[in-house]
Amino acid sequence: MAKFTLIQNPTFKTDVMLPTVGGNPENVEFEFKYRDRTELADLYAEWDERHKELGAKSQEVGLKQFTALLIDLQVQQLKAIVQGWDVEEEFTEENLRILVRSISAAPSAVLGAYSDAFAKARLGN
Structure with missing residues (x-):
């Protein structure tokens, strides 16, 4: 009997090494939304356009407004891919914003882990 299915789970979990200021990175489990290749391409194209x-x-704009716009973009990016997390604080948009505002490298770490999960699937882990 076949054990492989073509239908992917709607979410998947991956560990993300979140940087901390003045300390060691912390390993945090994130639950991500699955997207197929077409949906990923659309999402990445939208993000590329917004970055441009x-x-x-x-x-x-000045640095202060630029930073605020960048934080808004990064929060929207994380909302698009994150379903939940293993963090003491509840997964909400407000708490996502706190994460993005408090540690500038956090969005890259989360987005990188999401991308890496798909890369590992392509490579067969």
Whole structure:
């Protein structure tokens, strides 16, 4: 009997090494939303366009406004892929914003882990 299914689970869990200020990175389990290749391409294309628009604005706005716009973009990116997390605080948009505002490397760590999960699936782990 076949054990493999073509239908993927709607979510999957992956550990993310979240940086901490003045300390060692912490291993945190995140639950991510599964997306097929077409959905991923659409999502990444949208993010690329938003990054380009933000880059073009960087000369027009001051550092404070640029940082606020970047935080907004990163929160939206994480909302698009994260379903939940193993963190003391509840998974909410407000707490996502706290994560993004408090540690500048956190969004990259989470987005990188998400991307790596799909890369490992392509490579067969």
